[in-house]
Amino acid sequence: MEELLAARGVEVSYETVRRRVLKFGPAAARPLRQLRDRPSPHWHLDEMVVRIAGKRMYLWRAVDDQGEVLESSSKVVVTRRRRES
Incomplete structure (x- = not known):
C-alpha cells in the first residue's frame, strides 16, 4: 500500500x-x-515444519478436504516434538 501511494506522489509511513x-x-x-x-x-x-527463532517446530492446524484452513481453527498448536500416530 505504501508503494502504491508513493507511485501517486503520496507519502505515508508504515505505521x-x-x-x-x-x-x-x-x-x-x-x-x-x-x-x-x-x-x-x-x-x-x-x-x-516451521523455524521459530532458529529452532525446528511443528505447527498443527485444521484443514478441510479442499486444503482451506478452517477459520474456527484460528488457534494453531505449535510443538517442539512431532506427534506420534
Whole structure:
C-alpha cells in the first residue's frame, strides 16, 4: 500500500498503513468471507515444519478436504516434538 501511494506522489509511513489496516481491515474482510464457499464437513489435521527463532517446530492446524484452513481453527498448536500416530 505504501508503494502504491508513493507511485501517486503520496507519502505515508508504515505505521499509518498498519493503523488503517487494523481499523478498516475487518470491515473489508467480512463481505469477502461471506462470498467464500462453506467449508467441507470433512477435515484433517495438517502438520507443517516451521523455524521459530532458529529452532525446528511443528505447527498443527485444521484443514478441510479442499486444503482451506478452517477459520474456527484460528488457534494453531505449535510443538517442539512431532506427534506420534
